[in-house]
Amino acid sequence: MIVEVRNVWKFYGKLIANENISMYINEGEIVSLLGPNGAGKTTLVKQIYGELIPDKGEIKVFSKKATDRKVKKLMGVVPQDTEPFGDLTVWDNIYYIGRIKGLSRIQAIKNTEELIERLDLIDEKKKFVRDLSGGLKRRTLIAMALVNNPKLLILDEPTTGLDPEARREVWDLLISLKKEGRSMLLTTHYLDEAERLADRIYLINRKVILEGTPSSLKEKFSTWYEVIDYSSGKILRVKGEEELKKVIMSIQGKFEVKLPSLEEIYLEVIKDVT
Ligand SMILES: Nc1ncnc2c1ncn2[C@@H]1O[C@H](COP(=O)(O)OP(=O)(O)OP(=O)(O)O)[C@@H](O)[C@H]1O
Ligand SMILES: [Mg+2]
Incomplete structure (x- = not known):
């Protein structure tokens, strides 16, 4: 564990x-x-x-x-609501975190170069973080979390x-x-x-x-099936396997059966406990 x-x-x-x-x-x-x-x-x-x-x-x-x-x-950590240092370049952010985490200079350089490539930050590596978009800042943060090969x-x-x-x-x-x-x-x-x-x-x-x-979780908390009837375009909520079989038998042509998404289950469960 x-x-x-x-x-x-x-x-x-x-x-x-x-x-x-x-x-x-x-x-x-x-x-x-x-x-x-x-x-x-x-x-x-x-x-x-x-x-x-x-x-x-x-x-x-x-x-x-x-x-x-x-x-x-x-360990490597990407905390919520943090950003890399804006006044350092992408490269420096990754490298210095590596040094802080105890990597040798040579190892920190090697890992930084590898991560810049892996996270597709080659064009940004010399840019100051303050000039990057949110997504690129996030990618830099992930690279920083990975520098010590956690x-x-x-x-x-x-x-x-x-x-x-x-x-x-x-x-x-x-x-x-x-x-x-x-x-x-x-x-x-x-x-x-x-x-x-x-x-x-x-x-x-x-x-x-x-x-x-x-x-x-989907299996345990799904109390219905969703049946999509492609020929009529209808979406049906069906309870129980017996009922499901009947519905499927009555459909002419293509159909799809799904359990509710995790999102639907989440909303149901959270509603019950809050
Ligand atoms: N430093 C703090 N001092 C006092 N209360 C705090 C502190 N940090 C968090 N809380 C409170 O503790 C509770 C849990 O907060 P926490 O940030 O762990 O939730 P979260 O699940 O991460 O929420 P989110 O999805 O919004 O990030 C909240 O009621 C929050 O207001
Ligand atoms: Mg949180």
Whole structure:
């Protein structure tokens, strides 16, 4: 297990941000945290990368305390609402973070060059970050998080504000990083993103509300099927397998049967607990 969170509570004064949260990340997994604004996702994530300390409970990352210096060297973080330093170039931002994380000069240069290429930042590498678009700043941040070749990547809303194409580029990058055996914790408000990328999902709203693979959540919480009848263009909501069979038998021509999307399930579940 790469990350193990056990019965964690975090308070801001009287406000309970995390209530008795337990979760884990296995090696090579992408785990996604979902939840409405103010659900306590960033608070939890900050404790996993050691910026905050739990008030109660325990967090182990690589079997050590999250604040351990050795752990920080194995981790790459893209925090929510941060930007690279505007007065440095893209290249310098990546390089200096590498040096801060303990890479030798030669290693930092090598990794920076590789990441500039991998993240398609060649044309931007000498530009000041303050002159870049939001998407390019985000890409620079991701490169910075990767400079120490981390085994665990923590990304707090890495695609918020990106256009659809840029989002997909980030997805492709995350998928290729997963193929290299890295583990990831990803918070997002995009349900399609979680569905596409995550091996497992935790839906949190102060505490853990649901946990499971995207498909198991869909199966468990889908109380209806969506049937699209292509010949008539109608979309039907059908409850139960028996009814589904009847409906399908009555359709002439092509049709499609789907379980509701994760987004529909999310909205239903959140409605019940808030
Ligand atoms: N430094 C702080 N001091 C006091 N309250 C805080 C602080 N940081 C967060 N909170 C509160 O704790 C709760 C959880 O916030 P958090 O940022 O963890 O939520 P989140 O799930 O990341 O939300 P979002 O989706 O908007 O990023 C919110 O009610 C928030 O207002
Ligand atoms: Mg947040």
